[in-house]
Amino acid sequence: MFDYLIVGAGFAGSVLAERLATRSNKKVLVVDKRNHIAGNAYDHYNEDGILVHKYGPHIFHTNSKDVFEYLSDFTDWRPYEHRVLASVDGQLVPMPINLDTINKLYGLKLNSFEVEEFFESVAEKVPVVKTSEDVVVSKVGRELYEKFFRNYTRKQWGMDPSELDKSVTSRVPTRTNRDDRYFTDTYQAMPLHGYTRMFERLLDHPNIKVMLNTDYHDIIDFIPFKEMIFTGPVDEFFDFKYGKLPYRSLEFKHETLNTENYLAAPVVNYPNDNLYTRITEFKALTGQQHPKTAIVYEYPKAEGDPYYPVPRLENAELYNKYKKLADQTPNVHFVGRLATYKYYNMDQVVAQALTLYKKLTEKSEDTARKPAISGSTELVDKLVSRDPAKP
Ligand code: FAD
């Protein structure tokens, strides 16, 4: 009998498996329908021996000392600060928009104070910043919004920024200085030997069993367990009872080129040209030396694997209906980007998983102290009777 069935071997599932196994001595079964661990952070050596991220570029950054220190038990790090150029008006300019972006784009020599005045002069007054369009036009005006954000967002999300919550474009700041880093978090680094290696170490414990190529539906009736941790799409868990939650997908086109370097930056964004949104050159992220180079193009898609929850009011409302159901489902815990329908970065998912672990241990300490509440073991009993050995 497993104490926990964990659905999904991504950050959410693997962090919980590690904590429950090593700290609480729980027996854990992790299943994933894919043929690998690490979820969307999975990386592997391609046929030319270059380390690539199967599901697009994953750059680790966080302000949380706790999260960084926790993961540091499972990996060494390569210091790495991410930089992005955007291809706009035939030039490659720093993204997020900063002082150099404006000077290069318009052939100016403004200083920080002058560029601040420039932004103020072009910014549009927006009484309440609600949408992803509002965020940008209220800071840098319509022209820069159209050059850098409007079409990229329309491609990426299949809808206009005015239809998306402000949180989406708020991820990308505007700067009046020359800082050209994509992120300003305190901790920015890449796992020295890759993400998959880090996940192997997270899951390397005698209390943890991992089953790949396994949809949980295929085993749930045969393998007994007490509680479930679910990290897949929450709407799918409830058989789409209230309808489908929208997710945005991507198609990744990987290529290896017979040249040592290809891009002028680790990532180049294409707001206005091409059907893809960005190209990534992996060696720039990993620091690997190799005579060839590997790149990936990201083509946004409506159908396919669910990669991005779509942040907008009506989707949040629909998710809240599922959340209510989730909260009423005994002994199943929902965690991660898909199960809580949140546009979370890796560090946020790790933090969410660590928080859930704390809640679970507090709960079990509580139960150990209090007499059993009637009905609380109902699901466990039902699941126990599913054990083929105990019909
Ligand atoms: P996932 O990694 O999606 O894991 C869920 C797992 O559940 C999957 O492996 C899936 O196969 C499995 N599963 C689902 N349903 C079932 C089922 N029925 N049965 C069995 N298994 C099932 N974050 C950053 O911090 N930095 C970045 O640079 C960054 N870049 C990104 C780029 C892209 C293109 C994408 C899509 C995401 C990026 N992220 C980035 C976000 C990051 O991928 C997520 O925050 C993180 O991987 C989420 O972990 P998770 O465990 O919640 O979900």
Ligand code: UDP
């Ligand atoms: N964005 C944009 N132009 C860019 C970069 C980002 O319009 O050059 C918008 C777009 O809507 C994108 C969002 O900002 O989805 C968040 O960007 P981020 O780079 O954080 O996206 P992710 O890495 O999560 O795909």
